[in-house]
Amino acid sequence: MKYFAVLITLLRDRTLFLEEIRQGIKIESKIVSLLISSSIFFAIYGAIIGANSSLPQVISSAVKLPALYLITLIICLPTLFFFDILFGSTLAFNQYAALILTTVAIISVLLFSFAPVTLFFLVSIRDYEFFLLLNIAIFALTGLIGVKLFYQGMQFVTESNYKMFKSREPLVKLDQAEDAPDDFVKVQDATPVEDKSQRMRTKLLQFWLFLYALVGSQLGWTLRPFFGAPEEPFQLFRSEIESNFYQQVIRIIFTVLGFQ
Amino acid sequence: MQADLEELRITQKELENLSGLDVNEVFMGSAWRPSIIRYPKRLLSFLMTEVFTFGLILIFCLPIGLIVARSFGGLTGDASSTAQFLQVSLGVSAAIALLWNLYMWQKGKSLTMLAHLLDEVDKHNEIIAAVDVIDELGSVKNSTISLIDRREVLAALTATRESLVCALMTEKILRKHKRFIARRHELFSNIETNLATLQHLQVTNQADEYGQLLNEALQIGMSVHQELKKGT
Numbered sequence: 001m002k003y004f005a006v007l008i009t010l011l012r013d014r015t016l017f018l019e020e021i022r023q024g025i026k027i028e029s030k031i032v033s034l035l036i037s038s039s040i041f042f043a044i045y046g047a048i049i050g051a052n053s054s055l056p057q058v059i060s061s062a063v064k065l066p067a068l069y070l071i072t073l074i075i076c077l078p079t080l081f082f083f084d085i086l087f088g089s090t091l092a093f094n095q096y097a098a099l100i101l102t103t104v105a106i107i108s109v110l111l112f113s114f115a116p117v118t119l120f121f122l123v124s125i126r127d128y129e130f131f132l133l134l135n136i137a138i139f140a141l142t143g144l145i146g147v148k149l150f151y152q153g154m155q156f157v158t159e160s161n162y163k164m165f166k167s168r169e170p171l172v173k174l175d176q177a178e179d180a181p182d183d184f185v186k187v188q189d190a191t192p193v194e195d196k197s198q199r200m201r202t203k204l205l206q207f208w209l210f211l212y213a214l215v216g217s218q219l220g221w222t223l224r225p226f227f228g229a230p231e232e233p234f235q236l237f238r239s240e241i242e243s244n245f246y247q248q249v250i251r252i253i254f255t256v257l258g259f260q
Numbered sequence: 261m262q263a264d265l266e267e268l269r270i271t272q273k274e275l276e277n278l279s280g281l282d283v284n285e286v287f288m289g290s291a292w293r294p295s296i297i298r299y300p301k302r303l304l305s306f307l308m309t310e311v312f313t314f315g316l317i318l319i320f321c322l323p324i325g326l327i328v329a330r331s332f333g334g335l336t337g338d339a340s341s342t343a344q345f346l347q348v349s350l351g352v353s354a355a356i357a358l359l360w361n362l363y364m365w366q367k368g369k370s371l372t373m374l375a376h377l378l379d380e381v382d383k384h385n386e387i388i389a390a391v392d393v394i395d396e397l398g399s400v401k402n403s404t405i406s407l408i409d410r411r412e413v414l415a416a417l418t419a420t421r422e423s424l425v426c427a428l429m430t431e432k433i434l435r436k437h438k439r440f441i442a443r444r445h446e447l448f449s450n451i452e453t454n455l456a457t458l459q460h461l462q463v464t465n466q467a468d469e470y471g472q473l474l475n476e477a478l479q480i481g482m483s484v485h486q487e488l489k490k491g492t
Contacts (some may be wrong), residue, residue, distance in 0.1 A: 003286070003312070028290070029282050039319055067323040151327045222330075223323055237326060 006033035006181025009100055011109065014149075015156070017102065022157045027094045034101040035070070041108035042066035046226070048118050052131055060234075061226050068223060069104050072216040080208050087201055089158055097226040099153055114138050128230050129256050135227070136249060147209055154205055157196075217246075262395060268417050269388050270381050270424065278375060278428040280436075288378060291368035295379050313360065317353045325349040370438075373431050377424065384420055391417070448488060455481045 006029070012015045021027065043062040048059030081096050091099075121134055220226070228234065276282060281289035286296055286305050296302040329345055351412060368375070434441065458478045 026282055035316060039316055040312075043315075063319055063322055067319045071320065071323060102295075199368065219323075222327060 003033040003036045006030055007037040007105055008108070010034070010105060013059050013090050014102075014153070018099075018153055018156050021095055021098045021102075022091075023094070024095060028100050029100055030098050031094065034098070034105045038101070038105040038108035039066040039070070041112040042069060045108075045111045045115055045118070048115055048122065049131075049135055049227055050124055052128065053225075053230065054234050056234045057225070057228040061228075064223050064226055066108075068216065069107070072219055073100055073104060075219075076208065076212045077138070079211060083204055084158075084201070087204060088197065089201075091157070095157075099157060100150070102153060103150040106149055107142050110142040110145060111138070114142070119218065124148055128227070128232050129252055132227055132252055136252075143213075150209070151202075151205060157200075190201060262392075264414060265388060268414070268421050269385055270421065273325070275378070275381065275428070278425060278432065280432050281374075283378060288290055288371055288374055289367065291364050291371055292376050293378060294368070294372075295382075310357075310361075314353065317356050317360075318350075321353045321356070322349050325352065370435075374428075374435070377427055377431060381424055381428075384417070384424060388417065451481070451485060451488065451489045453487060 017030075021030070042065045046061040046063070046065030049065070077093075077097060077100060078223045080100070081093055084091070084096070118135065118138065121131060125131065211232040222237075225232075225235065226235065272284060279288070283289070285302050286293060286309065292306065293302075296306045325345065325348070395410075440447075455478075458474065458481055461474055
């Protein structure tokens with residue numbers, strides 16, 4: 001099916017894929033294919049983690065997990081787009097969407113590749129807290145790899161836009177500099193400006209990733225339950241809003257280690 | 261496939277270049293191709309696309325609806341309000357899916373000529389595949405199967421290919437300049453009124469140099485008018 005064909009092209013030759021995005025080749029079809037294939041992989045993994053509890057939870061998690069990643073993406077995309085334009089990017093909105101979708105699609109493939117492992121632990125160890133912690137570790141790992149690939153991807157695509165302003169050699173060789181007429185511009189002076197701009201944009205990417213993590217964890221907390229605690233009946237959502245995501249993680253770690 | 265046969269094929273990449281749209285078996289640009297009804301494989305692909313798109317819309321609508329409903333206090337966590345929420349969300353998703361399909365159908369209405377041309381291209385490629393099969397059968401030793409006159413068949417296929425390529429390019433140009441072509445009567449009537457104005461001016465200013473210039477402009481205007489009349 002052609003949706004997976006696009007994903008496989010992405011996995012096999014990421015550089016070529018990113019180059020095509022930079023040139024704006026068939027962006028809409030890439031976006032649609034990546035959306036569909038990543039949703040399917042997320043839904044499969046979501047079904048597995050929901051299988052810890054009951055059948056309605058399976059369906060519920062299968063819908064919620066893709067929604068978590070994709071809705072966070074939509075919420076954070078305009079911020080990235082407008083801030084990057086402010087700092088001189090020349091890419092279009094749909095190119096940004098395609099870029100971030102490549103990251104999300106790769107995260108979905110990584111999660112899907114952990115599916116047999118999770119399934120094994122689901123079947124062999126019937127301990128809710130341990131399962132929870134295992135999945136948090138898997139999500140963190142895939143998230144970190146996704147972030148690293150996102151950095152590389154963004155820098156590859158946007159660096160090429162800046163290359164034309166960087167020249168590799170000065171117009172005048174340094175030992176002839178004294179003889180050069182006064183209106184010759186020494187091109188070496190130009191590079192520090194670009195470095196500063198590049199560092200600014202890296203900082204912007206970091207800020208945006210932090211924003212994405214914030215929105216994502218809050219959305220995840222709002223949309224819970226994903227796993228379905230064993231003692232509670234199935235609910236579409238938990239009606240009490242208690243503490244926050246990070247406190248819960250610490251509490252779970254303590255419980256598994258036996259302090260509580 | 262032999263080399264001379266291979267270059268007679270019209271590949272998908274070439275189709276995309278000629279028509280300027282993203283075409284494949286099911287889509288042309290962002291519209292459905294009407295011919296998907298005739299082939300079961302394409303119909304299956306179409307149905308799967310519909311299912312996936314509905315799933316995608318559902319994935320987006322349900323959680324957003326959940327958050328909105330919860331913040332407005334609509335959900336209480338018991339079964340009946342959950343069921344009501346699900347019904348509303350499914351209804352909204354179905355409405356969005358319907359709107360999307362209507363949009364695709366509307367887009368498709370302006371591309372009927374392209375759809376016919378694409379079907380013709382498919383038939384052309386099938387003929388080439390058939391010729392290739394006969395070639396392969398003919399290359400087996402002691403085989404009695406061969407094309408009666410391969411050169412003529414190839415010449416006919418080349419002519420078909422040329423006309424298909426020209427038709428696709430023409431269709432693209434006509435589609436891109438649809439507005440001008442629709443307005444051509446208005447443009448012609450503009451030229452005619454300008455011509456009448458020039459003639460009137462000419463009569464009143466015949467004697468002087470200005471009149472000579474007007475005369476020339478009138479000649480030019482009349483020959484343009486005649487050329488355009490020939491062209492329609």
